Amino acid sequence: MVTNVKTAAVVGAGTMGAGIAQVAAAHGCTVHLVDVSTDVLHRARAGIQAQVDRQVEKGRLTAAEREEQLARIRTCQHIAELPPVDLAMEAVVEDMSVKHRVFAELDRATPPEAILATNTSSLSVSRIAEPVRDPSRVVGMHFFNPAPLMPLVEVIAGAASGAAAVDAALACAAAWGKTPVRAKDTPGFIVNxxxxxxxxxxxxxxxxxxxxxxxxxxxxxxxxxxxxxxxxxxxxxxxxxxxxxxxxxxxxxxxxxxxxxxxxxxxxxxxxxxxxxxxxxxxxxxxxxxxxxxxxxxxxxxxxxxxxxxxxxxxxxxxxxxxxxxxxxxxxxxxxxxxxxxxxxxxxxxxxxxxxxxxxxxxxxxxxxxxxxxxxxxxxxxxxxxxxxxxxxxxxxxxxxxxxxxx
Ligand SMILES: NC(=O)c1ccc[n+]([C@@H]2O[C@H](COP(=O)([O-])OP(=O)(O)OC[C@H]3O[C@@H](n4cnc5c(N)ncnc54)[C@H](O)[C@@H]3O)[C@@H](O)[C@H]2O)c1
Missing domain, CATH: 1.10.1040.50 (N-(1-d-carboxylethyl)-l-norvaline Dehydrogenase; domain 2)
Incomplete structure (x- = not known):
C-alpha cells in the first residue's frame, strides 16, 4: 500500500473537491481534478486561483510558489484518463449509486496499491467500497467545509478497510496539514x-x-x-x-x-x-x-x-x-x-x-x-x-x- 502520497486524483470538483484539491496542491501534491462538468472544472480552477492570489496579496505565498501550486493542479473529465495516482479521493454527490459507479471506475483506473478514499458525510464507507475488488484499500476521509480552512479530517475504517490504508490516510491528512481522528463507520461518524x-x-x-x-x-x-x-x-x-x-x-x-x-x-x-x-x-x-x-x-x-x-x-x-x-x-x-x-x-x-x-x-x-x-x-x-x-x-x-x- 502507498505510504507517501505524491500524486492524487480528486473526483468531483464541487465545493468539497475543489477545496481538497487546493489543500493537496498547497502541500506539494500533484492533483488531477475530475468532474463530469467542464463548467464546474473552470469554476473550481478560478476559485482556487482567487484564493491563492489572496495569499500572495497577504504575503503568505511568493509569486513563484503561486505558479508552482497552480501548475500542480490538472483537470480532466473522465476517470479513465487518469495517470497512475497514489490516492484517489471521491467527492461527488451524496448518492450511493453515483458513488458506486465512481468506485467501479476507480477500481479499474488506479494501481492496486493506491488508496481509494471517500469524502462522504452520511453514507456507509463499507457499502461504498462494494464495487472495489480489493476493498481493503478503501477508507473514508471526511473533510469539513471549507476544506482549505477547516483543520479536521475524520478517517473512517469500513468493515473491509485494511490497517495499511487507514494508516496511509491518517499520514496523508497530517502531511496535508490537517489533524486526523479515527472514527468507526457509523451514521454521522463523530461530528455530524x-x-x-x-x-x-x-x-x-x-x-x-x-x-x-x-x-x-x-x-x-x-x-x-x-x-x-x-x-x-x-x-x-x-x-x-x-x-x-x-x-x-x-x-x-x-x-x-x-x-x-x-x-x-x-x-x-x-x-x-x-x-x-x-x-x-x-x-x-x-x-x-x-x-x-x-x-x-x-x-x-x-x-x-x-x-x-x-x-x-x-x-x-x-x-x-x-x-x-x-x-x-x-x-x-x-x-x-x-x-x-x-x-x-x-x-x-x-x-x-x-x-x-x-x-x-x-x-x-x-x-x-x-x-x-x-x-x-x-x-x-x-x-x-x-x-x-x-x-x-x-x-x-x-x-x-x-x-x-x-x-
Ligand atoms: N458541502 C459540504 O459541506 C460537505 C462537507 C463534508 C463532506 N461533504 C461530502 O462531500 C461530497 C461532495 O459534496 P459537495 O458539497 O462538494 O457536492 P457538490 O454538489 O458541490 O459537488 C459534487 C460534484 O460532483 C460532480 N460529479 C457528479 N457525478 C460525477 C462523476 N460520476 N464523476 C465526476 N464528477 C461527478 C458534480 O458535477 C459536482 O460538481 C458529498 O459526499 C458530501 O456529502 C460535503
Whole structure:
C-alpha cells in the first residue's frame, strides 16, 4: 500500500473537491481534478486561483510558489484518463449509486496499491467500497467545509478497510496539514452525530416555549462561549441540509427518541425558509440585520428544587457564572444533550474520548470537547441533570449513556 502520497486524483470538483484539491496542491501534491462538468472544472480552477492570489496579496505565498501550486493542479473529465495516482479521493454527490459507479471506475483506473478514499458525510464507507475488488484499500476521509480552512479530517475504517490504508490516510491528512481522528463507520461518524444535541435540544426548548431563538442563541454564545448559537448556525448551514443530516442520522441509528428531528424545522424547510441563503429561516435577514422570524409560544416551566440546584451547579461549573435561572436551564439542557450524545458515541465505540473531543473542537469550533466538559462540570452533576430530565420525559430521550449512568 502507498505510504507517501505524491500524486492524487480528486473526483468531483464541487465545493468539497475543489477545496481538497487546493489543500493537496498547497502541500506539494500533484492533483488531477475530475468532474463530469467542464463548467464546474473552470469554476473550481478560478476559485482556487482567487484564493491563492489572496495569499500572495497577504504575503503568505511568493509569486513563484503561486505558479508552482497552480501548475500542480490538472483537470480532466473522465476517470479513465487518469495517470497512475497514489490516492484517489471521491467527492461527488451524496448518492450511493453515483458513488458506486465512481468506485467501479476507480477500481479499474488506479494501481492496486493506491488508496481509494471517500469524502462522504452520511453514507456507509463499507457499502461504498462494494464495487472495489480489493476493498481493503478503501477508507473514508471526511473533510469539513471549507476544506482549505477547516483543520479536521475524520478517517473512517469500513468493515473491509485494511490497517495499511487507514494508516496511509491518517499520514496523508497530517502531511496535508490537517489533524486526523479515527472514527468507526457509523451514521454521522463523530461530528455530524454528536453535534445533533446542539440543534435538537435548542429546537425542543423553542417548541416547549421556554425561550425564543435569539434568547437561546445568546445564552450559548455568552454563557457557553460557542462562536454561534444553534439557530444562527442552522440558518448558516441551511435548514434543509441540517434537517437532512438529522433525519439520516436518526433513521440510520434506529430512530432513537433523543435524535428525533423536530417538527418546527421540518415545517420551515417545507415553507422554503431555509436560512441565510433564502433570506429567511429562524431569523429574517435584511443585509447585516437579522430579527427572529419564528415566534415563541411562551409557556412556564417548573423544575423540582433538586433539578434547579443541579442546573445552578451545572452552569457555574460549566463556566456560566452569571447566568440567570432560565439561562442556566437552557445552558444545562443543551450542553447535557451534547455530552450525552458523545457518551453514547463513546459507548458504541465510534471513537476514543480524545478523538471525540478533538473532532468537536476542530470540526465545529466548540470551545471545549464534550467529554472534557463532562469532567469539568463533574460526572455526578451531568448524571443528575440527565436523570432529572429523563424523569420528566417518558420516551427515554435523556437516558444517560452507560458511562454517565454509573458516575
Ligand atoms: N458541502 C459540504 O459541506 C460537505 C462537507 C463534508 C463532506 N461533504 C461530502 O462531500 C461530497 C461532495 O459534496 P459537495 O458539497 O462538494 O457536492 P457538490 O454538489 O458541490 O459537488 C459534487 C460534484 O460532483 C460532480 N460529479 C457528479 N457525478 C460525477 C462523476 N460520476 N464523476 C465526476 N464528477 C461527478 C458534480 O458535477 C459536482 O460538481 C458529498 O459526499 C458530501 O456529502 C460535503
Amino acid at each position: 452525530r454528536v453535534a445533533r444535541g446542539y440543534y435538537l435540544e435548542a429546537l425542543r426548548l423553542l417548541g416547549e416555549g421556554v425561550a425564543g431563538v435569539d434568547e437561546v442563541d445568546s445564552v450559548m454564545r455568552t454563557h457557553g462561549r460557542f462562536r454561534m448559537g444553534p439557530f444562527e448556525l442552522m440558518d448558516l448551514v441551511g435548514l434543509d441540509v441540517n434537517f437532512a443530516v438529522s433525519h439520516s442520522v436518526w433513521q440510520q441509528l434506529g430512530r432513537p427518541a433523543r435524535l428525533e428531528p423536530h417538527s418546527i424545522q421540518q415545517s420551515l424547510v417545507a415553507a422554503g425558509h431555509l436560512g441565510r441563503k433564502a433570506g429567511r429561516g429562524f431569523y429574517q435577514y435584511d443585509g447585516e440585520l437579522k430579527v427572529p422570524a419564528v415566534p415563541v409560544d411562551r409557556r412556564s416551566y417548573r423544575l423540582s428544587p433538586l433539578f434547579a440546584d443541579i442546573c445552578r451547579a451545572f452552569t457555574s461549573a460549566g463556566g456560566a457564572l452569571d447566568a440567570g435561572a432560565t439561562e442556566g436551564y437552557i445552558f444545562t439542557r443543551i450542553l447535557a444533550a451534547i455530552i450525552n450524545e458523545a457518551g453514547w458515541a463513546l459507548a458504541e465505540g465510534v471513537a476514543s474520548a480524545s478523538d471525540i473531543d478533538t473532532a468537536m473542537v476542530l470540526g465545529t469550533n466548540y470551545p471545549l470537547g464534550p467529554l472534557a466538559w463532562w469532567e469539568k462540570i463533574g460526572p455526578r452533576t451531568v448524571r443528575g441533570a440527565l436523570k432529572a430530565l429523563n424523569e420528566m420525559h417518558a420516551d427515554g430521550r435523556y437516558a444517560p449513556a452507560p458511562r454517565f449512568a454509573d458516575a
